[in-house]
Amino acid sequence: MSALANPNAARDHARAMAGTVAEAMPILPPRADDLPAGVRPDDLVWEETIAAGGYATRSLARGTRLRLIDLQGDACASLLLYNAAMPTERLNIADTVKVQWNAYPGEGSLLLSDMGRVLASFEHDDAGTHDAFCGASNEASNRRRYGEGRNSGSYPNARDRLLLGSAKHGLGRRDVHPCINLFKGVRIAADGATEPQFGPFAPGRTVVLRAEMDVIVVIANCPHVLDGRPWSVTPLRATAWRGAIAGEDDMIRNATPEGQRAFLNTEDLYRR
C-alpha cells in the first residue's frame, strides 16, 4: 500500500520530484550555451528537447529565429505553421513548391501561406534532406507498420501529434493541413516515384527558420511515414530567439521575383 493516504503526504511526494532532469523537456526560463555569435542570452524565448515520438507547439513573433537540431541524427520534424492572428491562414505546401518552381525546400527557401504570404524562411540549413510530399503518418499507417498507432501507445503517429499540438491553440481536425517533414528527405524520380533519404544521419544537423509573420508552429517528431525500419526516431531540440525582421535589402527577401512579391504581401499585412 502506498504511503500517500493523505493530501499532505501526496503533496510532499509530488514536490520531491522538483529538479528532475529528463532527456526531453523544456528549460524554463530558457537557457542555451551554444547561441550563435551576436545573439544575446536574454533574447532567448524557447529551449526544449522534443521526445522521440513527441510533439511541441509555440507561438513565435515575426523575426524570431527557430533553430531545430537533429540531436542524434534520426529525428523527423513534421511541421505545421499557422498565422497566429488568423489561423485559417496556414502553410500551403502546394503553393510553396509551385511558386518557387522547386520541389526541394532548403536554405533560402520560403514557406508560403495560402494567402500569398511568407510564414517563415530557411535562414540556415545544413541538412538538405526534407520532404514536401509525403506528409504525416496517421493511426492507420502506424497500425499497419507497428501494430499500433495511438497517442496512448508506444508508436504514436505524426497526424495525431499535430492534432494535439493544434488543439492547444483551439484548432481541430479541419485545421491539420499538409505538413513539411524536416530532416527526412524525399526526392522524386522521373516516373514520379518517391525516393527516400532517411539516414540515419550524423548527429547535430541544423535548420534555422526565420518567422516572417507572427506564427503558431506545431512540430511532431515521429518516424517518417515511409520509414520501413522498426520504430526508429531520436529527440529533436528546439531553440528560439528574438531577431530582426527581414529588411528591404535582405537576400532571402530579394532572391526571386515571386518571393519578393510574397514579402510585399506580408509587409502589407503589417502595414496598419
Add this chain to the structure above:
Amino acid sequence: MTHDPHIPPHANNVLHDEVVSARAPWMHRIKAGETLRIVDLEGNQAVDFLLYAAADDAERYSAQDTIAAQSNIFLRTGSVLLSNEGNPMMTIVDTSVEYHDTIGGACSCESNSLRYGHHTKAQHACVDNFLEANLRQGRGKRDIVSNINFFMNVPVEPDGALGIVDGISAPGLTVDLRAEMDVIVVVSNCPQINNPCNGFNPTSVRMIVTA
C-alpha cells in the same frame, strides 16, 4: 440511335449527366459504389478536385497520404485516393490520360499575385470556386487542402525544378473514379489563363455519374 461516346459502355444506369461550364464550380454527392466519369471535352482542361466524406466532412482527400501510400506523386489507373485519416475515398478505375497531378495545388488570387504579378489578383481562381461551393454546405477556408488536378501535368526534374507545363490530355479523354465511401465531390473547372494548364483557354467539362 448513335451511341454517346462519353458514356461508359458497361454503365447500367446513368444517374447524373452535366456539362460544367468553363471557369465554374461544381459539387455533387456520390454514393459508395457509384462511378464518376470526368470528360475533358476540348482537351487539356485542368479539373481541380477535392473530396469530403459525406458522413463527416472533417475527413477529406489528402494528397500527401495518397502519395505516401503509393510511393508516387502521379495519379494513374489504380491509384487509391486516401483521406487525411488514411481511408480509401475513391479509386481511379480507368483513365485514358497517362497520369494526373496532385502536387500543384489550386490557383488562387493570392498565389497568382506571386506567380504572375499583382495585375492578376482580380482574375477568377480555383480557390474562389472551392470556397463558393463549400460555403453552401458550411465548409470554409479551413477545409481547402491540397487537391487533385485532373488533366494537368506537373513534372519534377532531376534538379528539383517543378512547374505546370503543357498538358498530356486531349479532347474526349476521361478519368473514371469509383467511390469507396459516400463522398462529396467539389470541383473547380480551372479558370487560369496565365499558364498552360488549360491551354490558355478554359473550356467546359462533362460529369457523368453511373451506377
